[in-house]
Amino acid sequence: MTASAAGSDRRERLKAKREAALHRPVLARHLSDGFNGRWTRRQWVQASLFATLGMLVAAIVPGFGPPAQHPQPLHAPRHSMALALPPLPLSRLKGTQGDSWQVVHVRRGQTLGGVFEELGIPAATLHRLLEHPGVKQSLTRLKPGTELAFDLPADGQLRTFRYDRDESHRVELGLAGDKIVEKVIERPIETRTVVISGKVGRSLFHSARKLGLSPSNINTLTDEIFKYDIDFNEDVAASDRFSVVVEQAWREGELIRTGPVLAATFTTGGKLHTGFRFERNGKAEYFSGDGRPLKKSFIRMPIPYARLTSKFGSRRHPVLGNVRMHKGVDYAAATGTPIMAAGDARVEFVGWKGGYGRTVILDHGRGYTTLYGHMSNFGKIRRGQRIGQGTVIGYVGSSGLATGPHLHYEFRINGVHRNPLQVTMPPPEPLRGAALAQFRAQTAVALARIQEVEKIIFADAGQPADPGKAKPVRPKA
Incomplete structure (x- = not known):
């Protein structure tokens, strides 16, 4: 083959390669411009750029990459095993006195039979207990809040039933076979004479209740002792103060009852009002410090707010x-x-x-x-x-x-x-003689206690005290 023929053949092969390159996408336009068999620097840069972009797309888009290999879920077979639990101690199995007491407080409308039924105790057991002397009389009418206790060991058989016969005696009835063994537990009650002092604040009722006075005690203050001298709707201010002497009954550290008001003072508008409880002819009344009844002989209006x-x-x-x-x-x-x-x-x-x-x-x-x-x-x-x-x-x-x-x-x-609206009402009969002497001796002690407590609580008279911070003070007997 001659040199001219070889050159012609070489040119034909190059032309064919050039034509093939021109038909490729993206690169065709760039390679069509004067390709002479060698890539220029510009063409190498463009090719590298497109190759880099392709690899980035393949790495970012999951669909372009190889499929991820996920571990196959394990379907291991499951087996149940019965594990032996530690045995109950003998004391729990047989039951030990005091380890299984259930205390129930009677709800409103609930009966004794309903309580036994809720605990799953047979009615026959209830009838056995009610036949025991004194039980039926004590539990015939249950008041809401009455406490009953049941000693129910693991076997569910009632072993002991407990209730309070009165404030100072608790009865336990033990069921031993066909017998019922009764045990009476004495619960001593401690009576304390206390002085409760505070300020009216936003509400006399709220402040007095917060300090420990019962609703009955508060009604005594407003409706009996100071009813005729103080208008509690108009005359009372937040800074006015009161002190009350009452007897409280405590049992095992719990306040169970507050007695009637024995003495009270109320200071309003700078004026001190006092009232003391005293029995005259077997009837309790409230008197002023000099022995005059606080209750007037007559009220002006037999109908309130008429x-x-x-x-x-x-x-x-x-x-x-x-x-x-x-x-x-x-x-x-x-x-x-x-x-x-x-x-x-x-x-x-x-x-x-x-x-x-x-x-x-x-x-x-x-x-x-x-x-x-x-x-x-x-x-x-x-x-x-x-x-x-x-x-x-x-x-x-x-x-x-x-x-x-x-x-x-x-x-x-x-x-x-x-005219009932104008007649001068007769004053009530004051205390006289021995009754007055006894009254003065009794009230002197109560008034001294009130003054002692007020000196402690209201020592700084210039600053009004928060009624919520006033605490009951229990003077020593």
Whole structure:
């Protein structure tokens, strides 16, 4: 082959390679420009760039890479094994006294039978216990909160039943075969005389309850001791203070009962009010420091919060139409509103009395009587019965000559009608003689304790104390 022929053949092969390169994507356009059999530096840079981009895409996008190798899930067979647990100790298996007590507090409406049923104790066992002397009488009426205890060992058979017969005696009934063995445990009660002091704060009730006074104690302060001297809706300020002496019953470190208020002081508007409990003729009353009863002989209004509709004096009768003397006052109120006795009295009359309709007349002694007319019904009173001030004697109505429900109230002194709104009420009988001497000796101790406690709690009188921080102080007996 000649040199010219060889060169021609070489040119043909190069041309074929060039044509093949021109048909490749992306690179075709770049390689078409004057390729002479050797790549230029620019072409090498472009090829390297595209190769690098391809490897990056393959690394980033999972679909371009080789499939990941995931471990195959293991499906190992499962087997159950019965493991031997450690045996119950002999004391637990046979049951040891005191290791299995279940204490139950009776809920409202719950019966003794219901308690036994919830614990899975047979009714026959309950009947056996109720047949034991004294059990049925103690557990016939269960109050909410009553504590009952059951000694139930692992075998579920009731071994001992426990209940409180009273505050100081606990009864345990042990079931041993066909026998019931009774054990009475005495629980001593400690009585402490305590002084509780504090400030009214935002609410007298809230502050007093926080310090430990019972709702009954608080009602005694507001409705009995200081009712006639302090208006608790208008006269009391947050800085006013009170002190109360009460007896508390403690058992095994737990307060179980608070007794009545023995003495109390209330300072409002810079004025000190005192009240002391003392029994006169077998009846407990509250007296001032000088022995005068705090309770007034009569209350002005036999109906609380009633509206005065007719005064004492001459008027035209609303039913008869003639002008006649109105010998009392009328208070309008809804039918059924309770009517209270204006003072301590003996019931002189209960029944129908002409135009007065259903009427009650009370004899308060020393020539004082009161009449209550137009009642819809009577209270639980009878003629000759002695009742205390505030006792409900009847209910507002419109019986007799009345145009609507109201109370007609009359006040008489030695049979003469007086205006109940203007008459000077007789003062209650003060203590005298031996009773006064005993009262002074009793109140001196209580007042000294109150003063001692107040000196401690209210030492810095310039700064109001937080009633929540005032703590009960228990003076030594």
